[in-house]
Amino acid sequence: MLRLLLLLFSVVTLAGSVIITQKQQVSIAQCPITYYTEKYTNVYTDVSNGRLMICFKGFYNPGKSNDCIQGPVIDKNQITFNIYQDNSLSSTIRQKLKLLTNDLKCYSYFSFLSEGRTTALKLYQFGTQTALGLQYSDYQQPGTGSTDYPRYAYTLVNNEQVHSVVASKAAVENYGDITGCRLNGFGMARNTVKSFPETCTTGSCSSAAVVTSTTCGDREYCDGKGSCKQRGLCTVTGPTVIDFRGQMNSVSDRCEYTLLQDQSTGFTLKANFLERRRRDVSFVDSVTLDFSQGADIQLLQGHRVLVGGSPVTLSGSVQTFNGVGLSKDQTGVTANISLGGASFSLFFDGTTAQIFIDVLAGHSYKGLCENSSSFSSSKLSSDSSCQQQYQEKVDNTVNCTAVTQQCNILKSPPFSSCNAVIDPQPYIAACTETLCKYPAVDGLRCQFLGAYAKACQKRQVNIENWETAAQCSSSTVMCPGRTCSDHEFCGQIDNSTATGCRCRAIFAAPYINSSSFGAPTVCQHNSASLTLVGCLLEQRGIDYSLLTLLDKTCKGQVDETTHLMTFNFTSDNCGTIVTTNNSQVIFTNAVTLKDKITRKDQAFIEFSCLYKKPEVNHVAFRIQDSPVVQTVVSGDWNHTVTMKAFADSMRTQMLDPSYQVQLNQKIWVELKSSGLDENLISTVTDSCWATNQPSSDSSQKYFLIQDGCANFDDQTVQVERNGDGTLNYFSFNMFKFTDESRDLYLHCKLQLCLKQEGNCIPPCSVQTKRRRRSAKYHQRDAAFLSMGWST
Structure with a gap:
């Protein structure tokens, strides 16, 4: 005869039957279950991909984490749910599942049609223990x-x-713990x-x-x-x-980065990165070593x-x-340090920093040594300029295939003796990538x-004679006795084995x-200064301590x-050459080597200062204001002009407005x-x-001096000094x-003369009476000065 799924007469229904035909949340609070240590009081039923899904954290979603029981295929979306209080099956189930030690309290019952037969899925609650039951009927529809x-x-x-x-x-019901x-x-x-x-x-x-x-020890990391x-070794x-995990x-x-930060002590190890020969590689x-208390310690280039x-x-x-x-x-x-029970050592030679941690237990670390990909969280510099990225031309002299072979030597003897202790691959990758x-x-x-x-040495593995095998010099001292500045680094000079300070x-x-070796020349009147960058010269193989100007006694x-x-130099020292053209005065000098010969074509650096020729603006004086001093600005030149009248030949008794000049009285006029x-x-x-009028262009004129020479017809006029300096008088x-x-006005026309163009003293004689106008002077260079007397 047919056997059906029957409930035992001892079963007590704790909740009325519920017919579920769609997604539905159902309470199992009357019979909560512990599912892999998590206790649940609700279930969420659903049919997904044609199978029954009973979940505990919400409806089933393949992309969302959940705890679920995936049941058999379901013919139609109709489920009968109930909760029963029953202990009659306790010994039967415990006989099948030996690890169940508690008594059965209750169970949740889900009944549905699966591939033509009635199927039941049950969640049995044994206190804090749970069993899953699955059974299908023996009834088969005819035909x-x-x-x-x-x-x-x-x-x-x-x-x-x-x-x-x-x-x-x-x-036959089957069970699972x-x-x-x-x-x-x-x-x-x-x-x-x-x-x-x-x-x-x-x-x-x-x-x-x-x-x-069990997992990796305190001084170990998982390779995934x-x-x-083994962990605890970081190489920069x-x-x-290359961090503790070998990444x-x-x-x-x-920028500056945190390499290692011990949050328990406040200690931070920082590293600053700078460019060298290329702007795109740091x-x-x-x-x-930055301490929360006490002085910081900096390890710099040159073992400083x-x-x-x-x-x-x-x-x-x-x-x-x-x-x-x-x-x-x-x-x-x-540097060796111990903080809060953790100890480590730091080695720095100016190119490589290595951090070795001895004790890690109980410490939480941050920084690039802990995770070399944590750039954003480890960056310390707030200056945005340090983050600027540069694009440089590819160096066509680099043979990446050859470089890879050279770096792969780390997998060959004598380095291979350490490969089992320290994985060489991160070091090969660092070498090749750079x-x-x-x-x-x-x-x-x-x-x-x-x-x-x-x-490897830190791991107690000494690689003997690796320098010889790798064709590397055993000497690690670079730039001996030199301290490079902030804009310099220590490197090879002029493609030789010599080292010195090169420019970043x-x-x-x-x-x-x-195409320069320094800033433009600074020109000021008759002086100038030139500043050269030492590392620009040095990386061309020029010993700048031997440089001088054209005059070998003038050193920088x-x-x-x-x-x-x-x-620093002026127009009349250090071998400066002064020349002119129609509108400019040119100072020329050069930096050269003190030695008589050189094999460096950059050892001669010529430079010039260009000035506009001086011009004197129109200045008018009246004897009533004598003496009058006025500043004259002409192009690059600043100077003052004074005009004074005196009653004595030594020019000590200056005339003033109260002085009464008598007719035929000799007076002296000074222009300075x-x-x-x-x-x-x-x-x-x-x-x-x-003139008898204030204007210098009055029709009534009488010349005392013309073309730089005294009026030959007026024997009282004597030009006592003219053209040999900046002081003239007559x-x-x-x-x-x-x-x-009753008025008499005296007007004088002045011109400026560059001595390098020739003699500036007017050639006056009785025979010539007046000299020929010199080509050195131009009308626009003239200055007109006037003073007047009221007779």
């Missing part, structure tokens, strides 16, 4: 093909399958072990549903493939950072150390500053190989673009901090210019004449016009 084949149900935790229950025979455990968000059945290779974690769920796990690797070399990333700007330039901003002298013996043990040898500077876009100069290739050898690319770019002054060299270089310029009194006897005018 239909056989539907007697297994039905499946699966338990899912965070959408990942954990367990399955199979009903393989009609009218779904009490289980959870680890890292994953579900586990009791008495099972699960491995998580991404985190190198192995979890074990005991028979009592207690989970235990199930293997634990060139633009690359390699590159810094792309010129290098670690200095490291700073600053404590609280002041330099300290180190040796091979350890000296302690602010709790940090510092020592130095020919390879670099080492040298495929940056020239292999300044010992850069050997720098990456040396960084790997140093890391961004600093040097404006000079290179203008070198700023010991910036290495800038400044030359101040502020001009008398070695370069002379003042010439070209002409002086008297004398004449006082007179008046015959028209009985």
Whole structure:
């Protein structure tokens, strides 16, 4: 006879039957279950892809994490739900599931039609333990093909399958223990072990549903493939950072970054990156140990150390500053520090910084050494200019294939002896990535190989004679006795093995673009100064300490901090050559080597100062205001002009408005210019004449001086000095016009003369009476001065 799914007479219904025909939330608060350690009081029923889905955190969504039971295929979306209180099946189920120790309290019942047969899925609650039951009936509709084949149900935790229950025979209920455990968000059945290779974690769920796990140790990290690797070693070399986990990333700007920050103590290790020969590649330039209290310690280029901003002298013996043990040898500077139970050592040689952590337990670290991809959170610089990205031309001299072969030497002897201890691949990647876009100069290739050898040494593996095998110099001392400035770095000079201070690319770019060795010449009147950049000269192989001007005794002054060299000179010293053209005065000098010969074509640097020829504006004086002083501005020249009248030949008794000049009384007139270089310029009194009107163009004129010479017909006129400097004077006897005018006005015309063009003294003689007008003077250079007397 047919067997049907029957409820035992001892079953008590806790809730009325519910017919579910669509997505519906149903309360199971009267019979809550513990599902892989999580307790639930609601279920969300749904049909997804033709299968029954009973979920606990909301309706099923493949893209959202959830805990669900995936039931068998369902014929139509109609489910009968009820909750029953029952203990009659307790021993039966416990006989099947030996790990159940509690008594059955109740169960939730879901009935539906699956592939032509009535199917039931039950959630049995044994207190804090849970079982899943699955059963289908033996009734088959007449005239239909056989539907007697297994039905499946699966338990899912965070959408990942954990367990399955199979009903393989009609009218026989099958059970599964779904009490289980959870680890890292994953579900586990009791008495099972699960491995998580991404985190190198192995979890074990005991028979009592207690989970235990093992993972990498304090000084280890997970490689993401199930293997634990030793951690605690961070290498920063060139633009690359190889962090504790062996990940390699590159810094792309010129900012300061946190390498390591111990949040428990407030200690921060910082690294500053700067460019060198190319603007698009940065290098670690200095490291700073920053303490929440006490003086900071900076490790700089050239094995220099600053404590609280002041330099300290180190040796091979350890000296302690602010709790940090510092020592130095020919390879670099080492700092040892212990903070809050964690100890580490730092080595820096000016090109590579290596941090080795001895104790990590109980410490939370941040920074590039912890995660070399955390650039945004590790950046310390607030100056946006450091973040500017530059595009440089590809260096066609770089052979990336050859570079890759050279870097791959880390997988060959003698380096291979360390490969099992320290993975060489991050170091190979750092070497290849940098040298495929940056020239292999300044010992850069050997720098990456040396960084790997140093890391191996930290792991107690000494790579013997690697310098010889890699064709690297064993000497690590660069720029001996030199301290490069902020805009310089230590590198090879002029493609030779010699080293010196080279200019950083961004600093040097404006000079290179203008094909210059420094700033433009600063010209001021008859003096000038020229400043040259020491590193621009040095990287061309020019010893700037031997440079002079054309006069070999004129040397430049070198700023010991910036290495800038400044030359100062005037128009009449240091071999300056003064020339003129129609409108300009030109000072020319040159920087050259002190030696008589040179094999450097850049050792002769010529430069000039151009000035507009001086002009004197019209200035008028009246004797009533004598003496009058006025400043004259003419192009690049500033000077003052004075006009005075005296009653004595020594010019000590100056006339003033109260002085009564008698007819035929001799008076002396002085014309003087101040502020001009008398070695370069002379003042010439070209002409002086008297009028009876204030205007110099009055029709009534009487010349005392004409063309620089005294009026030959007036024997009282004597030109006593004219054209040999900036002071001229002459004398004449006082007179008046015959028209009985009571006023007499004296006007003088002055011109300026450049001595380099020839003799500025007018050639006057009795025979010539008046000299021929000199071509040195132009009408626009004239100045007119007037003073008047009231008779």
